[in-house]
Amino acid sequence: xxxxxxxxxxxxxxxxxxxxxxxxxxxxxxxxxxxxxxxxxxxxxxxxxxxxxxxxxxxxxxxxxxxxxxxxxxxxxxxxxxxxxxxxxxxxxxxxxxxxxxxxxxxxxxxxxxxxxxxxxxxxxxxxxxxxxxxxxxxxxxxxxxxxxxxxxxxxxxxxxxxxxxxxxxxxxxxxxxxxxxxxxxxxxxxxxxxxxxxxxxxxxxxxxxxxxxxxxxxxxxxxxxxxxxxxxxxxxxxxxxxxxxxxxxxxxxxxxxxxxxxxxxxxxxxxxxxxxxxxxxxxxxxxxxxxxxxxxxxxxxxxxxxxxxxxxxxxxxxxxxxxxxxxxxxxxxxxxx
Amino acid sequence: xxxxxxxxxxxxxxxxxxxxxxxxxxxxxxxxxxxxxxxxxxxxxxxxxxxxxxxxxxxxxxxxxxxxxxxxxxxxxxxxxxxxxxxxxxxxxxxxxxxxxxxxxxxxxxxxxxxxxxxxxxxxxxxxxxxxxxxxxxxxxxxxxxxxxxxxxxxxxxxxxxxxxxxxxxxxxxxxxxxxxxxxxxxxxxxxxxxxxxxxxxxxxxxxxxxxxxxxxxxxxxxxxxxxxxxxxxxxxxxxxxxxxxxxxxxxxxxxxxxxxxxxxxxxxxxxxxxxxxxxxxxxxxx
Numbered sequence: 001x002x003x004x005x006x007x008x009x010x011x012x013x014x015x016x017x018x019x020x021x022x023x024x025x026x027x028x029x030x031x032x033x034x035x036x037x038x039x040x041x042x043x044x045x046x047x048x049x050x051x052x053x054x055x056x057x058x059x060x061x062x063x064x065x066x067x068x069x070x071x072x073x074x075x076x077x078x079x080x081x082x083x084x085x086x087x088x089x090x091x092x093x094x095x096x097x098x099x100x101x102x103x104x105x106x107x108x109x110x111x112x113x114x115x116x117x118x119x120x121x122x123x124x125x126x127x128x129x130x131x132x133x134x135x136x137x138x139x140x141x142x143x144x145x146x147x148x149x150x151x152x153x154x155x156x157x158x159x160x161x162x163x164x165x166x167x168x169x170x171x172x173x174x175x176x177x178x179x180x181x182x183x184x185x186x187x188x189x190x191x192x193x194x195x196x197x198x199x200x201x202x203x204x205x206x207x208x209x210x211x212x213x214x215x216x217x218x219x220x221x222x223x224x225x226x227x228x229x230x231x232x233x234x235x236x237x238x239x240x241x242x243x244x245x246x247x248x249x250x251x252x253x254x255x256x257x258x259x260x261x262x263x264x265x266x267x268x269x270x271x272x273x274x275x276x277x278x279x280x281x282x283x284x285x286x287x288x289x290x291x292x293x294x295x296x297x298x299x300x301x302x303x304x305x306x307x308x309x310x311x312x313x314x315x316x317x318x319x320x321x322x323x324x325x326x327x328x329x330x331x332x333x334x335x336x337x338x
Numbered sequence: 339x340x341x342x343x344x345x346x347x348x349x350x351x352x353x354x355x356x357x358x359x360x361x362x363x364x365x366x367x368x369x370x371x372x373x374x375x376x377x378x379x380x381x382x383x384x385x386x387x388x389x390x391x392x393x394x395x396x397x398x399x400x401x402x403x404x405x406x407x408x409x410x411x412x413x414x415x416x417x418x419x420x421x422x423x424x425x426x427x428x429x430x431x432x433x434x435x436x437x438x439x440x441x442x443x444x445x446x447x448x449x450x451x452x453x454x455x456x457x458x459x460x461x462x463x464x465x466x467x468x469x470x471x472x473x474x475x476x477x478x479x480x481x482x483x484x485x486x487x488x489x490x491x492x493x494x495x496x497x498x499x500x501x502x503x504x505x506x507x508x509x510x511x512x513x514x515x516x517x518x519x520x521x522x523x524x525x526x527x528x529x530x531x532x533x534x535x536x537x538x539x540x541x542x543x544x545x546x547x548x549x550x551x552x553x554x555x556x557x558x559x560x561x562x563x564x565x566x567x568x569x570x571x572x573x574x575x576x577x578x579x580x581x582x583x584x585x586x587x588x589x590x591x592x593x594x595x596x597x598x599x600x601x602x603x604x605x606x607x608x609x610x611x612x613x614x615x616x617x618x619x620x621x622x623x624x625x
Contacts, residue, residue, distance in 0.1 A: 052520050073526030085517035089539045098535075099525030150525070 002063045002076065002153030002186045003028045004049065009058035011044055011210075018044055019210045021058065026203065031180050031187045035197040035233070036207035042190045043158055045207070049188060050079050050156050063153060078147035079156040082163065084139045086131040086146075092118075093127040096146045103150075117148040120179070137168045144176075148183070157189040161196065173199060194234050198222070206230050228332035231258045237289060239326070240264070240300045247272055249325070253335055256328040261289065263324035264302040266310070270319030276300055278314045292316060375601070382406055382594035389590055406595030410582075415570070416596060419578035424603055426488050426574060427556050430495035434552050435545055437496070438503030443533055445504065446512040447519070457508070463501030468494070469561060479566055486569035494562050499552040506551075510544040511537060546614035553611075557604045575600045 004026040011019035019041045026032045034042040047053040049060065051072035060067050067075050086095050093114055100110045118124045121141040131139055140160060147155055160176070161169045177200055180187055191197055197204050198218045206213040206221065206229070213233075214226045225231035231239050240261060244254040249272065259272070267273075276292035288308045292300045302318050310316055329335045355363075380396055381389050388401030395401070410416050445457050468475075475494060484490040514537060522532045538545070563577040575596065582592040 050520075050524060052523065072520075072524045077524065079521070079524045081517040081521055083515060083517045085515065085521035087518065087522075087536055089536075098522075099527070102525060102527050102531065146521075146525075 004154065004186065004188070005059075005061040006045075006049075007059040007061070009045070009048065009060060010056045011041075011048060011053065012056045017210070019048075019056075022207075022210075022212050024205055024212065024215065026186060026188065028186055029184045031177075031189065031200055031202045032205060033197040033201035033203070034188065034190045034205045034207055035192065035194055036213075037233070038192055040207045041210040042192075042207045046079075046156055046158055046188060046190045049075075049154075050077055051075050052079075076153035077156055078150045078152035078154075079158065080143045080147050080160050082159040084131075084143040084163075086139060086142055088131050091128050091130055092123060092134070092142050092145075095131070095142055096149050099146065099150055113149045113151075114145075117145045120148065120182075121145050121175075136164050137172060140164060140172060141175075144179070148179075153186060155185050155187045157187065159191055160189075161191070162193075176200065195236065198234070204234075206233060208233075224334065225258075225326060226334050228256065228258070228328050231326055231328070231334075235260055237261050237301045237303075240298075240302075242274075242298055242300075243296075244327070246296055246298075247274075249327070253329055254327045255330040256332070258326035258328065259320050259324060261301040261303040263320045264300070264318050265320070266302075266304060266308075266316060266318050268317055268319075271322040272325060273317065273319040274300070275315060275317045278310050278312050278316055281308075281310055281312055290316065292318075378594050379598050379601075381590070382598040384591075386591050389594075403591070404595075406589075406591030406593075407599075409589065409592045410596045410599065413592075414578060414581060415573075416575075416578060416599070418571070419573050419575045420599075420603070422488060422572055423557060423574040423576070423600075426491045426495065427553055427604075427607075429488075430492045430499065430556055431549060431553050433492070433496045434499040434503050435549060438500050438548070439507050439538065439541065439545065440533065441500070442504045442507035442511055443537055446508045460501045460504050464505060468498045472561070472565060475562075476565055484566075486567050486572050488567065488572055490566045491562055491572075491574070494566065495552075495556045495559075499556070502551060503548045506548050507541060507544055510541050514540055543615055546611045549611045550608060550615075553607060554604065557600075 004024075006022055006024040009019060009022045010017065022045060024032075034045060036042050044053060048055050049062075051067070051070060055068050062075055062077070072079075087098065090098065096114045096117060097110050100113060105113070114127070115124070118127055121144060123138070123141055123145055126134065126138060126142075131142065134142065140163075143160070157176075161172055164172060173196060176189075180200075189196075189200060201218055203215065204218055204221055205215050208229050214221060214230045216224075221230055221234045225234060225239075228241070232241070238261075239258045242257045242259070244250050244257050247257060249257055257272070274294050276294040276298075278290050278292050280291040282289040282291070283306065286306045288304050288306055288310070290302050290304055290308070290310050292302065294300055300318075302316075304310060327335050377393065381393060383397040383404060383406075384395075384401045385403035385405065388395070388397070388403070392401075397403075441460075445453060445460075479485055479490045479494075482490075484493075518536060518540075519532055522536055527535070558576060559574075560576045560580075563572075563574045564580075567573070568577065579593055579596045579600070582589040582596070
């Protein structure tokens with residue numbers, strides 16, 4: 001069993017504190033994604049779990065045992081690096097077998113494991129090649145293979161897809177999801193891409209500036225963002241924010257109203273009604289994003305059907321119903337509107 | 339648009355020299371560099387009279403003679419000198435490379451107190467020529483009772499070569515991506531194995547470079563053999579040649595013949611290392 005528990009984990013470099021007391025609970029077999037903008041500390045946190053970075057204070061438990069002082073090799077983890085970190089002078093086979101031979105597995109056992117992993121990742125034909133002779137996607141699979149052969153309790157992925165092109169990224173993302181359903185290991189996956197987070201995760205941890213902003217399932221975060229940061233970070237295009245005082249929902253407690261582009265529609269009848277001038281129309285086929293400036297100067301994006309006739313320069317009246325609005329107080333924390 | 343401007347500009351910069359110009363300059367340099375060696379080798383195969391009559395001429399039927407080689411091989415312990423030189427060179431090379439690579443790895447990878455200071459201290463070793471310390475080195479060797487031993491030479495040469503070795507390898511090793519070492523650590527590879535099985539293979543081209551830099555001055559050195567190990571049994575080639583150089587008469591046949599012979603081993607070792615060098619460079623380039 002490999003549940004992971006982070007208890008008030010802190011990290012400082014000298015006097016500079018980069019992780020400010022993080023508590024996270026990850027259940028056995030869960031696919032957990034750390035997401036946040038670059039520099040938010042998500043990679044540092046992952047490296048602390050891996051044992052590559054010292055923990056300044058707090059307690060880390062993997063499978064119920066305290067691992068703060070254990071070296072990476074004794075934590076039952078396997079890590080896939082952003083740069084793949086394949087040994088350039090070894091063949092694909094040796095890359096995968098290297099860690100096993102160190103652990104004193106028998107030759108036949110090593111061979112069996114490597115071939116099994118190669119089978120799963122369709123690397124069987126490439127086993128004799130050197131990393132330099134592989135494409136980016138293949139290198140990525142070798143890196144994952146090197147992690148799989150060790151049969152770890154926990155997989156750690158550090159932005160594994162960011163070096164791949166867009167098409168390959170989608171494909172590899174699906175492969176990783178399939179792999180997880182098959183192997184059922186605990187996975188911690190770091191990314192700055194909220195689409196990856198939404199599609200892969202059982203549980204998302206949104207980090208900002210070394211703090212946890214919210215932990216929850218993808219739809220939790222989408223439907224009930226706890227603060228302005230999460231509201232703006234999750235969802236694409238970004239959620240629109242309006243000053244509550246300029247709408248009919250003005251009240252003492254509500255400072256900001258958030259509404260997602262896909263919940264706004266061209267209408268003259270809705271709980272929240274606004275008018276603006278279209279600046280740009282992006283037509284993606286199935287949907288057209290209209291970028292508007294309202295009369296008070298707020299920039300708004302609305303998602304209209306692909307066949308929408310709106311042209312730049314048009315004046316558009318649009319709105320949303322109350323149940324799709326998000327209300328935030330002066331501190332940027334979610335609250336209920338009146 | 340920008341690209342075309344750039345390329346035409348760089349073409350203009352290249353033009354004054356051109357391929358022909360570059361090759362002419364390089365050829366001139368090569369002739370200047372190789373001329374003395376050519377003279378040594380060609381005159382080694384000439385009779386004494388022919389050497390003085392026309393030093394520039396190639397050996398022909400009349401002037402051809404291998405009397406120099408005969409003298410060197412018959413009259414002196416040339417094979418012993420060779421063996422001495424070779425032993426000193428290979429042992430000091432081996433110690434320098436192993437110790438230097440390990441020190442460079444420690445300095446580049448591990449953060450410890452005095453790390454930078456130690457690096458600076460070693461860098462000073464590059465700037466200060468070791469010969470300035472000849473007197474104290476001699477005293478030390480005498481105190482250690484190591485005069486007239488190859489060990490004395492090896493110790494001095496290791497000390498002489500280490501700073502540059504560490505400096506170059508340190509630079510090279512710090513360029514190896516951190517992820518590689520961390521991946522190995524996650525795999526449970528011990529620090530020693532990371533060094534020997536991952537870092538060393540990856541630094542091979544740098545090690546070959548350093549090897550050549552270390553080996554040539556050691557082979558050619560006359561100074562330390564002269565003051566530390568001038569005894570008959572520990573003479574190196576460069577010192578051995580000196581017995582043919584007299585105050586009043588120099589046996590040029592023998593001197594040139596022994597110098598010609600001295601080129602051979604270093605040439606072989608150089609070929610071995612330079613092949614590594616080329617292989618290293620291309621294996622990185624195909625990426």
